[in-house]
Amino acid sequence: MVGRSGHDPGEDAGSPTFSPSAELPPLSPADLGVLRQVGARWQIPDTVRALPVDPQAGEIRSSAVGGAHRAAMLFLPDAPGQLTATPVVERPDTAQGRVAGGLRRLLLGRPLTSASILRERMSKIVALPVLASDLLSSVAYGPEAMLAVLVLAGSGALGLSLPIAAALVVLMVAVGTSYRQTVRAYPHGAGSYLVASDSLGPRAGLAAAAGLVLDYVLTVSVSVSAGVAAITSALPSLAAYRVPFALAVIGVLLIGNLRGIRVAGNAFAVPTYVFLVAVLGLIAVGFVRAATGGFTVVAPPPTPAVEGLGLLVVLRAFASGATSMTGVEAVSNAVPVFRPTAWRNARTVLTWMISILILLFVGLTLLFHLNGLVPRADQTLLSQLARLTFPTGPWYAIIQAATALVLLLAANTAFNDLPRLLYFMARDGYVPRRFLHLGDRLALSNGLIALAVAAAAILVAFGGDTHSLIPLYAVGVFLAFTLSQTGMVNHWRHHRDPGWRRRASINGVGAVLSAVVLVTAAVTKFVEGAWAVVLAVPLLIYLFRRVRRHYDHVQQALGLHPDHPAGVEPAEDAPPAVVPQQVRHLFLVPVARLNQAALRTLAYVGSLGQPALALHVSPERTEADHFREQWNTWGDHIPLETILSPHRVIIQPLAGYASALGLTHPDLTITVVVPDVVVDHPWQRMLHYRTEQRLRRALRRHPGIVVTSLPTHLTR
Structure with missing residues (x-):
């Protein structure tokens, strides 16, 4: 079973996937044949090759520094006709350039060599908080989004949160198991985009990519705005400054990720672990308190119904609660950042992520139900539960601080994954090829910057309001989920390895459940803002295809074409002579x-x-x-x-x-x-x-x- 890029699933595909050489792909055998044919017709006088200088002379390889007499090496000889530039010659030679370079080194650190890319990969312990921060932190707003819909039908409808949560757990298990199979079958990353392109065709791949692009941009906007909301719940006086504060957080995340995968992972790992410990402690203490009271359910405060309880409300609540699953895709996109064997370590981390998500989601939903909590405009449900569980002492402040911090850093998942998605799309010619470029610290800098700018624009446009952004959220990600799982069903049908029916069934269940959430979110939240995503997906697909057509035209115009032998007149539309x-x-x-x-x-x-x-x-x-x-x-x-x-x-x-x-x-x-x-x-x-x-x-x-x-x- 060989994936689209030609790597066997058993090998570690991480090292060749993200390569600094991707911007300069080698010529194909056909191009080499044309090159050989054209070169044979060149007529160059000997004087052209009689150089008046030695390209590797000592005077060229070294130079005085700052007018001093000591010489600094500019180039190091590697082989005949090949030199290696040293950091001395790579530095700017103007005052403005030196100032900019100094500021760059201060913010990002010293540049890393291309050979350092293998050392930039992450261990499982670091990868879990980095890639799971979005998924795990979503329990801070996913259950609340579900209850916020149910309460529209009155406080009596809140009891439906338990069966809806049970259905969401089934969805989590199905999608998580499906993505475990995706990681095994496609060990070189790219997730839904690659799976859908490979098994369903380029248009399905572009639809999945469009959904993921929107999802990752919204992940940053929603996570940061939710983190700021957690802070303003504890400190209401800061509510007026939530947008500037959110923009500052996006800037910090951008700089941290521009410093490189490993540095960002080490810096952002601790807050996620602190959040896990804090919420698990909250759940444990909450259940102990509930047990002492015989698990008596506290009646929620009476809330008048503004909508009738029906199937539409239940489906809307299910779709809103499903926002807790955003981030499941992260591991399948980021397989190459794991240490060898990458795909095996990625599957392990994905299993940990799904297990912890279910534990947190179920625990918090049960505690909200047992304590009769309802969504409030001035305070999040998690904040209400923490105040109720820890009425005195520093624990409430610790939980709120950990929640705010992990929500702010949950956006880091998108900073890890969207640049990689754009990398694969750029390699296929659907987005600008500048997204192939690895920056000073071997990070996909252009993708990181594009994500930060887009997320900041959306956050400003919606005033940093989490509830206004969440309706935009589920459509894109579940479009990608649906296409990915449907593509995996086709993948197993085509390969028919032993056990393929069982694997196809698992992916089929994931596809059906994801499609239910997709349709429900698109229909029920259409007027609340989902219409923007529904329109944005085809618009992005159109833009991707326009970019691809341009690159195809460039390839046709600039590619190597067969030359014409002597005595044969070229056609009128033939490319100009290159001799x-x-x-x-x-x-x-x-x-x-x-x-x-x-x-x-x-x-x-x-x-x-x-x-x-x-x-x-x-x-x-x-x-x-x-x-x-x-x-x-x-x-x-x-x-x-x-x-x-x-x-x-x-x-x-x-x-x-x-x-x-x-x-x-x-x-x-x-x-x-x-x-x-x-x-x-x-x-x-x-x-x-x-x-x-x-x-x-x-x-x-x-x-x-x-x-x-x-x-x-x-x-x-």
Whole structure:
């Protein structure tokens, strides 16, 4: 049984999955064949390979530091034709760059080498709190979301919380067991996106990916807002500052994750364990108190019904309580971050997560029921239970602090998983390829930043209100759950290994239950905000496919194509020749005045031995005649063309002339070489006319035209 990426499930697929080389994939055998064919036609004179320098000379590999006489190694020789850059040469060489680099090192730490990626993986003890923080912390608001729907039918309907909780436990077991099988069958990660793409087709994979993208962004927004709500429940005076505080938390999480997987895991693991101990202690003491009273159920305060109790209310409560399961996907997405054997350790952690979730969810739901607690606007249910269980002493404050901290850090699960999902999608060409990039600390930095920005925008838009965000929550994640489990059913049907019917049945149950939650959440919460997710999923799928079409077009335009043998004329739509003897040059040099910068540029172009033409744009004929006299005084070594611009426009006439040459002579490669004055300070750039940059913008859409510059540095 081999997964989509070609890895056998028995191997540790972690190391090759997230590779710094992913941004530069190797050529296919077909491309290598074309490359060999094209290279055979190249005709290069021997003078091209007769270099005037030694590329690995000692003077190149080392240099004086800061004007001192001691030499610092810039490059280390590895093999003929290969050098390794040292940290000395990787540092910025400007004052602004050094300041930015120092700040970067202060916030993120020193850069890690590519070889360090294997050391960045996590043990099970660290991975459990890092990947389970979202799943486990959701018990702080999942049971409350369920009761908040039931209480709409009056306090008498709260008794239905127990059978609904039992149904949710069945769902947790089914989905958790299903994902254990997913981890085993797909040990290289990517979860629902990969499973659905592999077994149901690309569109199903994109639908699962869209659901997960929305889920992870909302995970950050909901978790952080819920954490802030826990703080404001204990300290109501801080309620006015919940949005700024939430944004600050997102910033801290971003910086922590940019520091690397291992560092973030070690930093964020302790609060989750503190939360587990605190809530387990709360449940234990709560049941001891209930036992001393004979498990007598306290009647909830009378609450008038605003809706009739019916199947729709029950289904809405079931869907709201199912938000406690967000985060189950985390392990299947993050298999590569585990130490070897990655898939086996991931399954173990997933089993721990589901077991602890059921224990916390059932324990808290029973205690809410036994103590007759109902949702309140000014205080969370967990806060009410903690106050009731620990009326004196520091324990209430400890539980609230632990709950707030773990809710704030629950967003870290999304920071672990969404960048990896975007990595796999970028590898398939559905999102920008910059999401393949590993940052200084071997973290998927662009994905982390994109998540932080999107979550912050949603949090600000909803004013940091948890109850407004939760209706958006279940649709995306259960869409991914449904597609993933349905894909696993197809996976077992196609492979038919021993025991495949039992495995397919388990995944089938998970798919059906997930689909029930998906449809219920989409229908019952549509007017509360779920409509935004229902519309966002197809919109994201459309955007993913547009990105893929663009990359396919780029591949078609820039990919290696079979060349044409000598004597055979290419077709009209064939790509341009890529052999040097078929390239014809024309150099254009814009000259405003004859000074050192212009003369150096003209000398450079003249040394190339290729046809060259100088261009001068003049506002009036008198100035043009004076410039031509100066040109003739210089010696008229290069042909000059003057262009009169009656309206004193400079860039457009230059660009128009170069474009006209390119259109009338498509066989020419036109290189515009602009004299450029290099200044010392950024503010001095405003004092000079940035001809090269403006010409580059004007000519970027014209094929066959190259814009470059020859710098002249000012001397002190």
